[in-house]
Structures are given as structure tokens and as C-alpha cells.
């Protein structure tokens with residue numbers, strides 16, 4: 128049975144962090160597991176490059192959107208290589224063959240009468256790249272429920288998709304195929320949403336050009352999510368080898384996504400496919416989100432986890448192991464740096480590393496040729512079926528539990544059989560442990576590809592490849608052992624935790640020491656100052672000193688209330704660049720939310736605005 132697994136395609140607006148790495152590592156592990164089972168496997172990842180968000184960011188950086196996208200696409204490729212990701216293809220939505228397939232999908236939907244022309248008027252959140260109904264927004268201030276930033280009012284000609292026709296077919300799909308949306312709590316959410324009835328949706332935009340043109344209507348670009356979702360299909364069109372992964376009815380097609388984008392994948396995507404008359408995927412699996420040391424991950428907090436940093440400090444496989452073992456796939460979880468080191472020492476250095484190391488140590492010390500017996504004393508076959516069931520059910524953490532039962536069992540076996548006693552059958556005891564280690568090296572390969580190979584090399588097996596391993600009676604000629612996972616001692620642990628500590632926390636510690644009224648550079652660094660361009664200004668009703676401004680920060684827009692109405696007429700402000708405090712907690716002033724502060728001279732009466740004397744792009748940091 129062919130197995131096709133995909134990650135979401137990542138926006139080229141951000142460098143890869145632990146959230147992106149997690150989805151990709153999970154997919155990699157599942158892809159490698161299915162290869163181990165001897166299946167034909169295709170694993171796809173890539174980047175999502177069109178849309179208003181990227182167009183604006185490129186404009187602010189004064190480069191073309193394509194140049195902007197290139198930089199991030201390269202960063203993703205390099206990160207996946209460093210994290211041992213075994214993707215078979217990397218798709219970019221700016222690839223011409225993808226763009227052609229998106230247009231083909233549009234034509235198929237159009238031919239089936241599911242698209243009509245109209246005019247859209249409503250709210251749009253650029254960071255989400257989605258429309259919101261008034262009811263969904265947070266008040267006051269018309270804020271996006273996800274980004275807590277003001278959405279924009281959009282009024283433009285648009286094509287619509289008859290999503291409303293798919294309420295019933297989708298409910299039937301979820302009913303007939305409970306495995307379509309997983310885990311069950313996400314399925315319930317999706318079913319409840321669809322049961323409320325679906326409304327037709329806008330699927331083209333006319334106010335910017337960075338996207339795939341609507342066939343026959345070059346002023347329209349196709350809605351970025353329709354374009355992006357289509358990648359899973361279009362990547363299977365570009366080689367004969369890839370086609371069966373979508374076309375063969377026995378193929379299992381799995382889209383792994385974060386919980387925030389489940390609706391796009393479990394509602395819109397199957398509806399688009401039904402409208403085009405194309406086959407559906409088998410499963411949309413939504414995983415949870417990581418917090419970091421108990422806090423939401425955010426650039427402002429300075430706690431964004433760079434997977435490459437952890438991987439270079441402790442090892443790629445140790446990082447992969449931790450995120451796969453720490454939480455079940457589905458619920459949210461917390462990445463705690465101290466727990467990362469604790470688990471590394473207990474499970475990798477101690478349980479597994481030491482098992483291999485002590486066994487090889489004894490083989491060399493006693494100068495014997497270890498040979499395993501015909502029957503396995505550890506219950507490998509049962510553990511392997513638990514392992515397989517767990518991975519078939521998308522539960523890598525459970526599969527690792529099954530492996531660790533074997534690892535711990537083998538350590539107990541050595542303690543009980545005491546091969547150091549001269550009268551013990553040493554060659555057989557140690558041979559059995561080494562044969563178990565051989566099987567383990569294969570079972571662990573999907574999780575820790577590099578260390579598994581190192582383990583096989585130490586067992587004297589070179590890069591032995593096998594499909595699903597099985598216990599064998601055999602002899603070994605291992606090489607001298609070096610620890611697979613060197614222990615992290617207390618000094619090194621202190622050093623690592625210090626290095627990984629978010630900058631914000633370091634600044635707080637400095638603050639508690641300062642007592643003469645002066646502040647340290649770190650403390651000053653806590654203030655996130657940015658260049659902001661004023662895009663609109665209007666009076667706040669019944670407040671003669673206040674203006675409500677919307678400012679452009681490059682990546683996003685913010686609404687801010689400023690006490691400058693007596694010094695500036697609103698229309699004179701548009702286009703001005705000012706210095707902006709970007710990490711101020713939001714405050715509500717006269718019923719209007721203010722999400723930051725612009726710097727100005729003066730006290731109660733403002734005398735002048737801060738300014739930047741060169742043409743610097745919005746969003747640039749000020750120090």
C-alpha cells in the first residue's frame with residue numbers, strides 16, 4: 128500500500144522554529160517507519176510563498192516577493208537537511224508546475240459550476256490570510272481572534288466558491304470515514320462547525336497581484352489558501368513516480384497539520400477536491416502546540432526555540448527523540464529545557480547508551496565472540512507489534528515506550544544474568560543483548576537515524592539495511608565502544624541552561640540588581656523600538672487630544688491611540704515615519720484599544736513627533 132505523507136507548507140515570513148520542526152520531524156518519523164515496513168513512501172514538504180502578507184513584507188524589505196521567498200525557502204531546506212529530514216520532494220508554491228495545477232483545479236471547479244462572480248465586502252486578517260465575519264472578531268477594535276490585531280476592511284470584486292453546497296457531503300464524509308479527521312476531539316470540533324451550515328467563500332482577490340492568476344481573469348489572483356492547499360496534489364503531478372500516491376485508490380494519504388489550520392484542511396480542502404471531482408486524502412491529523420518553559424512562544428518574549436541551536440549543543444537525534452517522546456501526538460505540550468537535559472541523561476545516556484556501552488565493554492574485556500540464542504528472551508515480537516500499532520495510530524511516543532520496555536528489560540537481564548561471573552554463559556548472554564541492540568537499531572531508525580547507524584557500526588554491522596527486523600541466532604564482532612550519548616554533567620548542564628535562557632529573563636535578573644536608577648543595556652534592550660509608518664489617522668470621538676492611528680510595522684499593522692490631536696491634523700500624519708514601542712502591553716483608551724506607543728516630545732502637551740531622517744523600511748529595529 129503506498130503511503131503519502133505531507134507537512135503543511137511553511138510561510139516564507141519566518142525562520143524555522145521548534146513548531147515547524149516538530150511537524151516535520153513527526154512526518155519524517157512516520158515516513159521512515161513506513162519505509163521500514165517495506166511500503167512505497169512519498170514524503171513532501173515545502174513553502175507557501177504567495178499572498179498579501181509576503182507581498183507586504185517584501186515591499187517593506189525593498190526586494191521582490193520572489194527574492195524574499197528565496198531566502199526563507201533556502202533556510203527551510205537547510206534546516207531540514209540538518210535535522211535529517213528525508214523528504215522526497217520540496218514544493219514551492221511559486222514553482223511553475225504547481226501554478227499550472229492550481230489553475231487546472233480552478234478550471235475543474237469552474238466547469239462543475241461551483242464558482243461564481245460577485246463582490247466581497249468584509250474583514251480580512253493579513254497574518255492569517257483569511258476572512259472573518261463580524262461575529263468572529265474581538266471587540267472593541269475589530270481584532271483578529273488569533274493575532275489580537277485589527278483586521279482590515281476589504282471591498283473588492285471577487286469570485287466565490289459554493290462551499291454551502293458541501294455541508295451535507297462533508298458531514299457524510301466524516302460519518303463514513305471517522306479516520307478522516309484525527310484525533311477524535313478535533314473531529315468533533317470540525318463536525319460541530321460544519322453542522323452549523325457553511326457559507327460560500329471568496330476565493331480570489333483583486334487588490335494585489337502576488338499570486339496565481341485566475342484563468343481568463345488576469346486581474347484576479349487565486350486565494351492563497353486554495354493555492355497553498357493544492358500543493359499536496361500538484362506535487363504528485365510532477366513525476367510519474369509520484370502520481371500513484373494520489374491516484375492509486377489504495378494509497379494512504381496523510382496531511383499532518385497543527386491544530387490552528389485544521390479547518391482549512393478538514394473542511395475547505397476536501398470541499399475543493401469534491402468540487403474539482405478529484406480524489407480525497409485519507410487523514411488529516413492535527414497536533415497540538417508547544418509552549419516554551421510554560422510560556423507562549425513569541426519573538427517579543429525572546430523565547431523562540433531554534434531547533435538547530437539545541438541540535439548543535441546536544442545532538443540532532445537527542446532533539447528529535449525529546450520532542451517525539453515528551454508528548455503524545457495531539458494535545459498541546461511544553462518544551463522545558465531542563466526536562467530536555469533530564470530525559471537525555473536518564474533515557475539516552477543511561478538506559479540506551481549505557482546498555483550498548485556496558486555490553487561492548489564486557490565483550491572486549493572478556494575477549495569473547497558473543498552469539499545470540501535461537502529464542503529471544505526479551506519478547507521482541509510482542510514489543511514490535513505494540514510499536515507498529517502505535518505508529519499506525521500516529522502515536523510515536525507510545526512506540527518509543529514499547530522500545531524502552533525492551534531497553535529496560537535488557538538492562539535488568541544483564542543485572543540478573545551477571546555475565547561478570549566466570550561460570551555464567553557469557554557469550555550467549557552478551558550475544559542476546561547485542562542481537563536485541565541490532566533489532567533496536569532498526570526500530571529506532573525512524574526516530575534517531577544518525578545514532579541508529581552509529582549503533583549498528585559499533586555492533587560491527589556496518590550499515591546493515593533491513594526491512595522489518597526479526598530476532599536471529601547470530602554471532603557478533605563488535606568494534607570498541609564510544610558512548611553513543613555522552614552524559615551531560617552538572618557543569619555542562621548549567622552552561623547549557625544559561626546559554627538557552629531567553630534574553631528577556633536575563634534582562635529581568637539584571638533589573639533586580641540595579642538600584643541607582645540607571646538601567647543596564649540589557650534592560651534597555653527589553654524595549655522593542657521600531658520604525659513605523661502611519662497609514663491612517665482619525666480623531667477619537669469625544670476626546671479632543673486623541674487620534675486613532677494605524678501604523679505599518681512591515682510584518683503587521685497595529686492600531687494605536689496617541690495624544691497628538693492638538694499638535695497634528697490627522698491628514699498631515701499619513702505617510703510619516705515615527706519611532707514606535709512595539710512590545711508594550713495593549714491598553715484600552717476611551718474604549719479604543721491601543722497596541723503600542725509612538726514616541727513624541729513634550730509632556731502633557733505634545734510638541735513634536737519622533738522621526739527618522741532616512742528612508743528606512745517600516746519594521747526596522749531602532750536601538
Ligand code: MSP
Pocket residue numbers: 134135136137138145146147149150175355356357384385386387388415416417418424
Ligand atoms: N502556510 C500555512 C500552511 C499552509 S498548508 C497548505 C501555515 N504556515 S505556518 O508557517 O504559519 O505554520 C506551519 C505549521 O507550524 C502549522 O501547522 C502550525 O500549527 C505549526 N506551528 C507554528 N507554531 C507552533 C508551535 N508553537 N507549536 C507547534 N506547532 C506550531 O500555517
